[in-house]
Amino acid sequence: MATYKILLLPGDGIGPEVAGEVSKVLAWFTRAGIARFETETDLVGGAAIDAHGVPLSEAAMDRAKAADAVLFGAVGGPKWAGVPYAKRPEAGLLRLRKDLGLFANLRPAICYPALADASALKRELVEGLDIVIVRELTGGVYFGEPKEIVTLEDGQKRAVDTQIYTTGEIERIAAVAFDLARKRRNKVASAEKHNVMKTGVLWKETVTRLHAEQYSDVGLEHVLADNCAMQLVRNPKQYDVLVTDNLFGDILSDVAAMLTGSLGMLPSASLGAVENGTRRALYEPVHGSAPDIAGQNLANPIAMIGSLAMALRYSFGLLEAADQLESAITRTLAAGTRTRDIAAPGANAVGTTEMGDAIVREL
Amino acid sequence: MATYKILLLPGDGIGPEVAGEVSKVLAWFTRAGIARFETETDLVGGAAIDAHGVPLSEAAMDRAKAADAVLFGAVGGPKWAGVPYAKRPEAGLLRLRKDLGLFANLRPAICYPALADASALKRELVEGLDIVIVRELTGGVYFGEPKEIVTLEDGQKRAVDTQIYTTGEIERIAAVAFDLARKRRNKVASAEKHNVMKTGVLWKETVTRLHAEQYSDVGLEHVLADNCAMQLVRNPKQYDVLVTDNLFGDILSDVAAMLTGSLGMLPSASLGAVENGTRRALYEPVHGSAPDIAGQNLANPIAMIGSLAMALRYSFGLLEAADQLESAITRTLAAGTRTRDIAAPGANAVGTTEMGDAIVREL
Ligand SMILES: CC(C)[C@H](C(=O)O)[C@@H](O)C(=O)O
Numbered sequence: 001m002a003t004y005k006i007l008l009l010p011g012d013g014i015g016p017e018v019a020g021e022v023s024k025v026l027a028w029f030t031r032a033g034i035a036r037f038e039t040e041t042d043l044v045g046g047a048a049i050d051a052h053g054v055p056l057s058e059a060a061m062d063r064a065k066a067a068d069a070v071l072f073g074a075v076g077g078p079k080w081a082g083v084p085y086a087k088r089p090e091a092g093l094l095r096l097r098k099d100l101g102l103f104a105n106l107r108p109a110i111c112y113p114a115l116a117d118a119s120a121l122k123r124e125l126v127e128g129l130d131i132v133i134v135r136e137l138t139g140g141v142y143f144g145e146p147k148e149i150v151t152l153e154d155g156q157k158r159a160v161d162t163q164i165y166t167t168g169e170i171e172r173i174a175a176v177a178f179d180l181a182r183k184r185r186n187k188v189a190s191a192e193k194h195n196v197m198k199t200g201v202l203w204k205e206t207v208t209r210l211h212a213e214q215y216s217d218v219g220l221e222h223v224l225a226d227n228c229a230m231q232l233v234r235n236p237k238q239y240d241v242l243v244t245d246n247l248f249g250d251i252l253s254d255v256a257a258m259l260t261g262s263l264g265m266l267p268s269a270s271l272g273a274v275e276n277g278t279r280r281a282l283y284e285p286v287h288g289s290a291p292d293i294a295g296q297n298l299a300n301p302i303a304m305i306g307s308l309a310m311a312l313r314y315s316f317g318l319l320e321a322a323d324q325l326e327s328a329i330t331r332t333l334a335a336g337t338r339t340r341d342i343a344a345p346g347a348n349a350v351g352t353t354e355m356g357d358a359i360v361r362e363l
Numbered sequence: 364m365a366t367y368k369i370l371l372l373p374g375d376g377i378g379p380e381v382a383g384e385v386s387k388v389l390a391w392f393t394r395a396g397i398a399r400f401e402t403e404t405d406l407v408g409g410a411a412i413d414a415h416g417v418p419l420s421e422a423a424m425d426r427a428k429a430a431d432a433v434l435f436g437a438v439g440g441p442k443w444a445g446v447p448y449a450k451r452p453e454a455g456l457l458r459l460r461k462d463l464g465l466f467a468n469l470r471p472a473i474c475y476p477a478l479a480d481a482s483a484l485k486r487e488l489v490e491g492l493d494i495v496i497v498r499e500l501t502g503g504v505y506f507g508e509p510k511e512i513v514t515l516e517d518g519q520k521r522a523v524d525t526q527i528y529t530t531g532e533i534e535r536i537a538a539v540a541f542d543l544a545r546k547r548r549n550k551v552a553s554a555e556k557h558n559v560m561k562t563g564v565l566w567k568e569t570v571t572r573l574h575a576e577q578y579s580d581v582g583l584e585h586v587l588a589d590n591c592a593m594q595l596v597r598n599p600k601q602y603d604v605l606v607t608d609n610l611f612g613d614i615l616s617d618v619a620a621m622l623t624g625s626l627g628m629l630p631s632a633s634l635g636a637v638e639n640g641t642r643r644a645l646y647e648p649v650h651g652s653a654p655d656i657a658g659q660n661l662a663n664p665i666a667m668i669g670s671l672a673m674a675l676r677y678s679f680g681l682l683e684a685a686d687q688l689e690s691a692i693t694r695t696l697a698a699g700t701r702t703r704d705i706a707a708p709g710a711n712a713v714g715t716t717e718m719g720d721a722i723v724r725e726l
């Protein structure tokens with residue numbers, strides 16, 4: 001039985017609760033003789049600020065580098081609103097992404113049939129929806145320099161952020177999108193603002209060239225990011241794989257996730273480059289830390305458990321186990337088990353731990 | 364009878380067709396003895412490129428400066444896809460915004476009752492929707508320098524865009540939002556990414572201070588731009604006035620417009636600062652140039668005619684005439700007159716000119 005090293009970073013808000021359910025699932029896989037997991041747990045975000053004064057300690061960073069996969073809960077909350085910019089909770093997550101080189105963020109937006117009515121959109125527009133947003137995660141305006149606030153002579157302040165992309169950064173994320181599309185419905189849409197941004201011009205040019213040289217069998221469409229946001233609302237099923245930069249990806253993937261009516265259900269994977277047959281990776285739910293419902297056994301753990309399923313698939317090569325876990329989630333839902341966020345108004349809802357238990361039972 | 368100077372810039376695609384309907388309405392107001400209009404027409408976008416090699420001639424720019432209001436159709440289309448960046452059709456629009464100092468872009472997102480079923484969202488989520496996005500229009504990543512693509516020593520290219528905001532730029536757009544909210548439901552939501560961007564930090568700080576100092580009677584909420592995009596899909600009616608920067612405004616206003624099901628119906632106003640009692644202004648439909656349906660008498664002229672109504676209100680102070688025109692639009696719709704974009708599947712649809720005529724008849 002192979003052993004995999006996992007770093008669990010539960011974080012803040014509902015993070016620790018949903019992360020707790022992952023531990024149950026890991027234990028089941030070991031009992032079933034499928035794999036052994038060496039799980040370490042550490043602090044990130046506000047929890048790390050409270051303990052160490054920084055949103056990610058050096059020790060935690062070293063553990064992340066040594067792990068086969070990082071499972072991340074969520075960070076942030078009003079408690080840390082006054083923390084200086086460089087030490088805010090989110091900085092812990094951004095440092096993990098950057099220092100682990102996790103340039104490819106895969107965010108599936110799937111509409112679970114049992115939940116189609118929970119969508120704000122009309123049922124026929126989202127039923128069967130299955131798209132993946134491939135978001136560039138270590139470049140763009142998130143990390144470009146200068147990034148500063150300066151005080152001018154007249155007492156005014158001026159803030160600057162810088163969006164930078166190189167040909168190589170665009171090529172490698174586009175390649176991830178094209179490779180993924182080949183395993184799916186073979187269509188990529190690439191979103192930028194080439195009509196306003198030079199990074200958009202280079203983005204479009206680079207994706208077009210890579211497509212012609214190496215992926216001409218894959219369908220490719222270019223779409224302006226503003227129009228893409230509209231199209232996601234108008235007719236999301238027109239897309240298969242959608243590739244875009246860090247900032248547009250942040251927004252478009254949130255729109256896509258919300259469309260499904262299954263926000264509390266959506267996992268994500270952040271992947272590094274393949275080196276010597278392995279790649280660094282971090283898995284996290286698309287939802288945030290939801291401080292308003294934290295500590296009340298109300299959170300839906302499915303996005304977090306689904307993130308583990310992605311880890312089984314992309315980091316450990318346990319494809320069957322991944323399928324098994326995903327179908328256990330689907331069966332649990334089909335049996336009518338619902339946390340509050342996905343329950344019909346007035347219907348019975350179970351808590352975080354009960355949902356986790358139900359999924360383990362289905363396994 | 365007062366006289367107002369209008370510069371009409373029809374532009375490309377369906378621009379000339381919808382602009383044509385505006386001329387009919389202007390003629391009616393003159394016949395009715397309400398106001399006289401000196402209308403000049405000039406080229407912008409692709410049409411200007413074809414004629415002069417630039418997307419806006421100096422003569423047209425001078426006319427725009429001399430006009431009381433500019434009415435703008437739409438620019439762009441596949442025909443000009445190969446035009447160099449500095450001369451692309453959109454550059455004409457961006458230059459008008461910048462050189463006329465039109466820093467405040469007001470984009471109402473209204474769901475016309477007769478059209479609620481055309482929305483992708485469930486009827487109850489959009490029925491009665493009435494929000495205004497106040498988008499900063501002359502700053503941010505649209506105009507910041509450096510904005511360039513350089514070739515590196517290894518042959519790679521690197522593209523850079525720069526987002527810059529000063530305290531003053533943020534204050535003046537926030538003031539527009541707060542003033543507008545006072546005339547509406549007295550609530551402002553301010554969207555940025557202060558968790559990632561320094562411009563977001565300054566944005567939030569400046570809006571908070573201005574609110575405390577001058578607008579503490581108005582409700583204020585801060586929301587992260589990615590969450591805001593989600594909330595617009597989940598429950599758009601929670602908002603009244605939404606203020607945000609140029610790039611987020613581009614995307615969020617498109618999402619909001621699409622939600623209403625009335626995209627072909629939404630006007631917008633771009634306003635400069637008040638100087639000597641007047642302000643520069645440009646009015647344009649939210650929709651684009653729709654080259655696929657251009658020249659076929661299929662376009663919906665209501666967004667363009669609604670833009671004229673905004674001009675009557677904000678530039679000419681003809682409040683009654685503005686109301687009159689808007690209610691003529693509402694009555695025309697209530698009577699069942701529909702262009703193809705808003706007709707029920709299979710129902711009869713009228714053309715662009717017939718819709719314009721019907722509105723003039725209602726006047
Ligand atoms: C928490 C925040 C820094 C982060 C981001 O902006 O990338 C989040 O919104 C996300 O999408 O993962």
Ligand SMILES: CC(C)[C@H](C(=O)O)[C@@H](O)C(=O)O
Binds near residue numbers: 195456613
């Ligand atoms: C045409 C384009 C330059 C423009 C923008 O990005 O501002 C458009 O999308 C808009 O929203 O008015």
